[in-house]
Amino acid sequence: MLELKGITKKFGGKTILDGVNLTVEDGKILTIVGPSGAGKTTLLRCISGLEEVDSGEFVLDGQTFDPATNRDNDSVIGVVFQDYQLFPNLTVLQNVTLAPTMVLKQSAIDAKKEAKRLLDQLNLGDKADLYPYELSGGQKQRVAIVRALAMHPKLLCYDEPTSALDPDLRREVQQIIVKLRDEGITQIVVTHDIPFAEAIADQMMRVEPKD
Known part of the structure; x- marks a missing residue:
């Protein structure tokens, strides 16, 4: 609470x-x-x-x-920003795994496994290797949510x-x-x-x- x-x-x-x-x-x-x-x-x-x-x-x-x-x-506390704030030079999967590996010190294998689970959960499993410019606004929004959730x-x-x-x-x-x-x-x-x-x-x- x-x-x-x-x-x-x-x-x-x-x-x-x-x-x-x-x-x-x-x-x-x-x-x-x-x-x-x-x-x-x-x-x-x-x-x-x-x-x-x-x-x-x-x-x-x-x-x-x-x-x-x-x-x-x-x-x-996770934040989903109005402008998404995805890194344009990183793929969807890299956007999601960056903070867990750097901040939470997760292994790359564990971070990717969790990221793929979350992406599948939000119907983004086939977008993992795309870059933000290749996504629709709604897809970017969902990626931003996944990225926040990946930090638990x-x-x-x-x-x-x-x-x-x-x-x-x-x-x-x-x-x-x-x-x-x-x-x-x-x-x-x-x-x-x-x-x-x-x-x-x-x-x-x-x-x-x-x-």
Whole structure:
């Protein structure tokens, strides 16, 4: 379980997050919705350790936890970015196995075995040797999810996972996220897409811009 207690973040003297409190239960999906500029992505970046908070604390499984300084953060909180952030010079398989071999110190054999299992699970088994430019937007999205899952995170975060997808691919991503929940993976999804958020959420948090 992840708890946020009084999380505050400012940029240039402007308060973006003001004493945010929330709890995400294990194996559940939290969606964070609201208009552009309301702080959705900032909150996600703070949870994933990409931004340091100005005050407040994070509690993970009953222990105080600082995402910004935790050395093992890649294996605790996974992030699927809006622009996927795949390495263009690496194949799908290389994109997925890079972090497990470098960060988790898995052997190349074990990393490839796990990567292929995950790729098959998300119907990407025949894409392992392709490069990102050879993939559709929906395929890139799934590869980004596989890459995050390969680190065995306790929590998986998504930043606007449907923003560049057509309705069919949107439904596909929705099905993947729900399937991962059914497998016990805790997930936080930032989105402006209210119907999508309502379709997947166990709980929903709405954020509003600060004056």
